Amino acid sequence: MSWTDLAAHGRILIVDDAMENIQILHHVLGEEHDVLFALDGEKALEIARTQRPDLILLDAIMPGMDGFEVCAALRASAELRSIPVIFVTTLSNPEDETRALEAGAMDFIAKPFNVAVVKARVRTQLTIKRQADAMRELSLTDALTGVSNRRSFSDTLQSEWRRCLRSGTPLAMILIDIDHFKLYNDSYGHQAGDTCLQQVAAAMKRCILRPQDMLARYGGEEFVVLLPEEDIAGAEVVARRLQEEVAALSIPHRNSPTSNQVTISMGVVSMLPGEASSPDQLVRVADTLLYEAKESGRSRYKLAAPA
Numbered sequence: 001m002s003w004t005d006l007a008a009h010g011r012i013l014i015v016d017d018a019m020e021n022i023q024i025l026h027h028v029l030g031e032e033h034d035v036l037f038a039l040d041g042e043k044a045l046e047i048a049r050t051q052r053p054d055l056i057l058l059d060a061i062m063p064g065m066d067g068f069e070v071c072a073a074l075r076a077s078a079e080l081r082s083i084p085v086i087f088v089t090t091l092s093n094p095e096d097e098t099r100a101l102e103a104g105a106m107d108f109i110a111k112p113f114n115v116a117v118v119k120a121r122v123r124t125q126l127t128i129k130r131q132a133d134a135m136r137e138l139s140l141t142d143a144l145t146g147v148s149n150r151r152s153f154s155d156t157l158q159s160e161w162r163r164c165l166r167s168g169t170p171l172a173m174i175l176i177d178i179d180h181f182k183l184y185n186d187s188y189g190h191q192a193g194d195t196c197l198q199q200v201a202a203a204m205k206r207c208i209l210r211p212q213d214m215l216a217r218y219g220g221e222e223f224v225v226l227l228p229e230e231d232i233a234g235a236e237v238v239a240r241r242l243q244e245e246v247a248a249l250s251i252p253h254r255n256s257p258t259s260n261q262v263t264i265s266m267g268v269v270s271m272l273p274g275e276a277s278s279p280d281q282l283v284r285v286a287d288t289l290l291y292e293a294k295e296s297g298r299s300r301y302k303l304a305a306p307a
Contacts, residue, residue: 009033010126013053015044015070016088017062021111025057025088028115029122041065045073048080055125060089060100068103075104079159082132084125088113142217144194145201153216153224157279160212160228165273170305172227172235172270175286176204176242179263179298180256181221187255196251196262197221203245207238224286232270232305239268239301263299265290270305277306 011034014025022037029035036051038044042065048056056074060067067087074080084107087100092110100108106128107121140152148156157173164171178184178200185193201215204223208215214226225242227235243264251262267289271282289302296302 010054010122010129011036011051012122013038013044013047013051013056015039015041015056015062015067016059018059021059021088025118028118033122041067041070041073044070045080048074048083049077053083054129055122056083056085057088057122058085058105060087060091060096068099071100071103071105082129082136084129086121086125088118142201145198145217147201147205147223148214148216150216150218153214153218153226156214156216156226157282160226161273161279161282164228167229168272169229170231170270170272171282172230172232172238172268173282173286174225174227174235174239174242174301175218175267175283175290176223176225177265177290177294178221179258179265179294180253183255184253184262187253199249199251200246200262200264203249204242207241207245213238227270230270232268232303235268235270236301236303239266239303242266243299243301258298265293265298266301267291267293268301268303281306 009032012029013036014022015038016022017039019039026035026037036047036053038047041062044056047053058067058070067089071085074083074085085105086107086109087105088109088111090111097108106125109118109121140149141147142149160171178196181193184196201217201223204225205215208225212228216224218224225238227238246262246264249262253260253262256263267286269282269285269289271277271285285304285306289304293300293302
């Protein structure tokens with residue numbers, strides 16, 4: 001499948017205070033794409049946050065928050081800045097186009113527009129977006145196990161902390177260590193160790209059931225699970241599931257002082273984000289609990305829910 005093929009069936013947000021303009025663009029693009037619309041800038045930002053469109057077609061002149069302000073707000077948001085914007089507006093001076101590009105727009109189409117030109121420009125921006133998304137996915141994925149990498153975890157931790165802070169909901173984290181993994185490598189070799197990591201990662205991935213949950217490789221034989229909007233009781237359910245899935249693999253570990261097969265230890269914490277707490281604190285508590293689990297015999301978890 002080519003990048004051009006992937007540019008089809010995008011989610012496009014049309015922002016214009018005139019419904020007739022929205023209807024015209026919907027007619028032009030609706031057969032190939034999922035089309036959303038907003039009649040003002042504030043609603044456009046709300047839809048962008050909740051629906052995450054692949055592309056925004058934005059009018060410049062609107063009452064209240066105009067298109068330039070909307071574009072600037074999108075670019076100022078870590079969550080939304082990657083969404084490409086095309087201005088579609090009656091403004092036609094070079095100065096207006098320059099202002100739009102300086103605000104962060106990727107393209108500029110003057111009204112009245114040519115239908116073929118609109119389709120071509122939309123296709124181009126969606127293709128570029130798909131390519132950028134694919135490259136970003138590669139940069140945020142652990143090459144060995146196929147789960148998210150530590151950079152991806154760090155980015156997601158920051159954004160989910162802010163989201164849970166806004167909504168007043170808890171954020172849970174499980175820090176996981178494969179017990180005596182150095183001894184496993186010494187016993188079976190590094191190639192077998194890589195296979196073990198892949199099998200354990202795949203087993204734990206089966207425990208991640210909600211779209212907002214995340215499994216990442218934290219480093220070496222350590223993994224981490226992030227559970228937004230989850231209290232300590234829910235996090236414990238996931239921890240038990242992780243233990244069961246890894247145990248079901250029955251991977252032999254002849255030199256382990258803990259068991260004759262591969263096991264995991266975990267630190268489980270749920271915290272309500274607030275002014276007196278931080279994402280780093282969540283990680284530190286999980287790390288301390290993991291240490292306690294390992295010191296008390298391994299193949300177990302320790303949990304806490306600090307205020």
